[in-house]
Amino acid sequence: MDLDTVRTFVAAADAGQFQEAAAELAVTQQAVSKRIAGLERDLGVRLFTRTARGAVLTIDGQAFLPHARELLRVAERAVASVRAGRRPLRVDVIASRSAASGLMRGFHRTHPDIELDVMMLFDIETAVAAIRSGAIDASFRAVAVPGRPLPEDIRSVRVLDESLQLLTGPAHALAGARSVPLARLAGHRIWMPGIVPGTEWAVYYDDLVAEFGLTIEATGPNFGSDALLDTIADTPALATFMGEQTRLIWPAGHGLRRIPVTDPTPVYPHSLLWHRDNAHPALAALRAHLTATATGHDATGTWAPHWVTPH
Known part of the structure; x- marks a missing residue:
């Protein structure tokens, strides 16, 4: 059923005259008459009786009027549900304790009026597909892995270079160091069971x-960060890498150490991805916030893979 015709019917019923309805709708009186006549043909009933004083609803017209009003209300709600800015901004942060999650918390503190839906998608292919389908508005990822360029309709901007730190237990050989040169880690066992082959972070660590000739072991099941921290605390021979802005909480008795890595400092590059045609106003606000709070990239004394998008 054509909504313009239904809207014309409601306007004519409220005005009681086709001429006034035409003026309200900014169409001709002839157009109003044609729309009403077409609606009557579709319904198989007369909706109005013409009188000297105007147009009066028939019994069928009176029965149809409340349903016509509801049709227009439903249509308006449907449009409002997808109108730019009327739905939450949906952003993928990969994991709740990640640096990306921290960036979104900072955005929320700055813009508490913007409604957010925070998602956690595992791999970049899933995230890109969700961006292209409109299921999400943006995702934080490292780009662009060799052999897997972003589709032409996906835009990205580098928003954070996160320094890696060495995490050790209290009995580890490097536990007392205030910082450790990257080359000194050669020969030490670095255990990272969360690395999954094919992911962007797997390519980064490869x-x-x-x-730098390091040894990273990804053996054993990944029981999550709590189990990883327990193992690192109890095993002097093992250490792991952790992002500087990754939020970690462990029992006081673990005695874990977070040690800066230097000469050079490996940084994990976080970029924001979005669809070039996404007009959600909160997405523009997020990009502006991240641009304003971003620090410099490729700083002296840091290392990132050659494939990282430079801007």
Whole structure:
């Protein structure tokens, strides 16, 4: 059923005259008459009786009027549900304790009036597909892995270079160091069971290993960060890498150490991805916030893979 015709019917019923309805709708009186006549043909009933004083609803017209009003209300709600700015901004942060999650918390503190839906998607292919389908508005990822360029309709901007730190237990050989040169980690066992082959962070650590001769082990099941911290605390031979802005909480008795890595400092590059045609006003606000709060990239004394998007 054509909504303009239904809207014309409601306007004519409220005005009681086709001429006044035409003026309200900014169309001709002839157009109003044609729309009403077409609606009557579709319904198979007369909706109005013409009198010297105007147009009066028939019994069928009176029965149809409340349903016509509801049709227009439903249509308005449907449009409002997808109108730019009327729904929450949906952003993928990968994990709740990640640096990306921290960036979104900072955005929320600055813009508490913007409604957010925070998502956690695992791999970049899923995230990009969700951006292209409109299921999400943006995602934080490292781009662009060799052999997997972003689609042409996906835009990105680099928003954070997160320094890696070495996490050790209290009995580890490096536990007392205030900082540790990257080259000194050669020969030490670095355990990272959360690395999944094919992910962007797996490619990142593969390049780090190749560049500096490190040993990273991804053996064993990944029981999550709590189990990882328990193992690192109890095993003097193991250490792990952790992002500087990754939020961690552990029992006081663990005695874990977060040690800066230097000469160079490996940084994990976080970029924001979005669809070029996404007009959600909160997305523009998020991009502006991240641009304003971003620090410099490729700083002296840091390392990132050659494939990282430079801007």
